[in-house]
Amino acid sequence: MTPPLQRGYNSFVLTIGTVVLPSPCLLAPLAGVSDLPFRTVNRSFGCAFAFAEMISARALVYQNRNTATMLSSLPADKPLGVQLLGNDPEVMKKALEILRNHEFDLLDINAACPVGKVTGRGEGASLLRDSKALAELVRTVVAHSPVPVTLKIRAGWDDTSLNAREVALRTQEAGISGLFLHGRTRAQGYSGRVNYRIIREVKEALDIPVIASGDALSPRLIKKMFDETGCDGVAIARGALGNPWIFREVDPYLRNGTLLPRPEGEEIARTMQTHLDLCIDHYGEGVGTLVFRKFFAWYVRGIADIKVLKEKAFRATTREQMLGIIREAGDTREPVYYSAHYR
Numbered sequence: 001m002t003p004p005l006q007r008g009y010n011s012f013v014l015t016i017g018t019v020v021l022p023s024p025c026l027l028a029p030l031a032g033v034s035d036l037p038f039r040t041v042n043r044s045f046g047c048a049f050a051f052a053e054m055i056s057a058r059a060l061v062y063q064n065r066n067t068a069t070m071l072s073s074l075p076a077d078k079p080l081g082v083q084l085l086g087n088d089p090e091v092m093k094k095a096l097e098i099l100r101n102h103e104f105d106l107l108d109i110n111a112a113c114p115v116g117k118v119t120g121r122g123e124g125a126s127l128l129r130d131s132k133a134l135a136e137l138v139r140t141v142v143a144h145s146p147v148p149v150t151l152k153i154r155a156g157w158d159d160t161s162l163n164a165r166e167v168a169l170r171t172q173e174a175g176i177s178g179l180f181l182h183g184r185t186r187a188q189g190y191s192g193r194v195n196y197r198i199i200r201e202v203k204e205a206l207d208i209p210v211i212a213s214g215d216a217l218s219p220r221l222i223k224k225m226f227d228e229t230g231c232d233g234v235a236i237a238r239g240a241l242g243n244p245w246i247f248r249e250v251d252p253y254l255r256n257g258t259l260l261p262r263p264e265g266e267e268i269a270r271t272m273q274t275h276l277d278l279c280i281d282h283y284g285e286g287v288g289t290l291v292f293r294k295f296f297a298w299y300v301r302g303i304a305d306i307k308v309l310k311e312k313a314f315r316a317t318t319r320e321q322m323l324g325i326i327r328e329a330g331d332t333r334e335p336v337y338y339s340a341h342y343r
C-alpha cells in the first residue's frame with residue numbers, strides 16, 4: 001500500500017483540478033487581510049497560491065459591490081483563488097456570472113466562517129448543518145463555474161456534530177476538485193485544539209486532495225499537520241500574518257528538516273517598507289498608511305517593549321511617519337521569534 005504522505009509534501013506538487021502548484025503549502029483565505037499588497041509580499045517569499053478576500057455573493061449581486069477593487073490583481077498575482085460566501089444557488093449563479101469578467105483560477109465556497117452574523121443568515125459554517133442542501137449548492141456552483149471548485153469546511157458545527165467526513169463525501173460526489181478542512185468546529189472558533197484525527201479520517205475517505213488548516217503557525221507545526229493527517233496540502237493563515245518568511249522556510253524544512261534562520265531586523269524593516277509602499281500604491285497614501293497599521297502590529301509581534309512604538313504606528317497618517325517607526329522597529333530588534341511556536 002502507498003503511504004499517504006507520498007501524495008503530500010514528499011512530492012512537492014499539489015494539483016487541485018487544473019491548478020498545479022510547486023509547493024503543497026499555500027495561503028489560506030483571510031478576509032480583511034489578503035488584499036493585493038499582502039499577497040504580493042507573501043508571493044515574493046515563495047507563496048505559490050493565494051486567495052483574494054472573501055466575497056459575499058449576496059453583496060456582489062444586490063449591493064453592486066465593487067468587485068473590481070476586491071478582485072484587483074496583477075499578472076504576477078497568479079494562480080489566484082476567489083472565495084464566495086453564500087447559501088442560495090440562484091444568487092451564487094448570478095455571482096458567478098459577474099465573476100466571469102474577472103480572471104482567477106479556483107473558486108472556493110465558504111462553509112467554514114464561524115461569525116454569528118454570517119451563520120445567522122444560514123451562510124458560512126452554518127451550511128454544515130444540512131449536508132444534502134450543501135451538496136446541491138455545490139452541484140449548482142460546479143455546473144456554472146468557469147474554474148475548478150473547492151469547498152472550505154470545518155470539522156463540524158460543534159463537538160456533537162463532527163460531520164466533516166459525511167459532508168466531504170457528499171460534496172466530492174457533487175463535483176468539488178479539492179477540500180479545504182479547518183480541523184476545528186464552528187463552536188471552537190479559532191481556539192482550542194485542532195482535531196488531527198478527523199482530518200486524517202476525511203483524507204482517507206476522499207480521492208480529491210485535502211488541504212488541511214489549523215495551527216499552521218511554523219514549519220514544525222506544518223510538518224506535524226502532514227505527519228498526523230496525511231493531508232495533500234496545508235493552508236497557512238495566522239502563521240503568515242507579519243510573517244511572509246514562513247513560505248521561504250517551510251519547503252526546506254519539509255524536504256530535509258533544514259530550519260532556516262529567522263529574518264534579521266534589517267530584512268524585516270525592508271519588508272515592512274515594501275509592504276507599506278505596496279499599500280500606498282494600491283490605496284493611496286492616507287488609506288494605505290492606515291491599512292498598513294495592522295500589518296505593522298503583526299510584523300513586530302514578540303519584540304520586547306514594543307508597545308509605545310505600536311501606539312505611535314496607530315497614529316501615523318503619512319508614509320514618512322510610518323517609515324520612521326519602521327526604522328525604529330528594525331533597530332530595536334533582537335534575533336526574532338514571531339511566535340512561541342518557532343522556539
Ligand SMILES: Cc1cc2nc3c(=O)[nH]c(=O)nc-3n(C[C@H](O)[C@H](O)[C@H](O)COP(=O)(O)O)c2cc1C
Pocket residue numbers: 028029030031032033053054083110112113152182190213214215216217235236237238239
Ligand atoms: C483574520 C482572519 C481572516 C480569515 N478569513 C477567512 C475567510 O475569509 N475565509 C475562510 O474560509 N477562512 C478564513 N479564516 C480562517 C483561516 O483560513 C484558517 O482556516 C484558520 O485561521 C485556521 O488556521 P490557523 O490556525 O493556521 O490560523 C480567517 C482567519 C483569520 C485569522
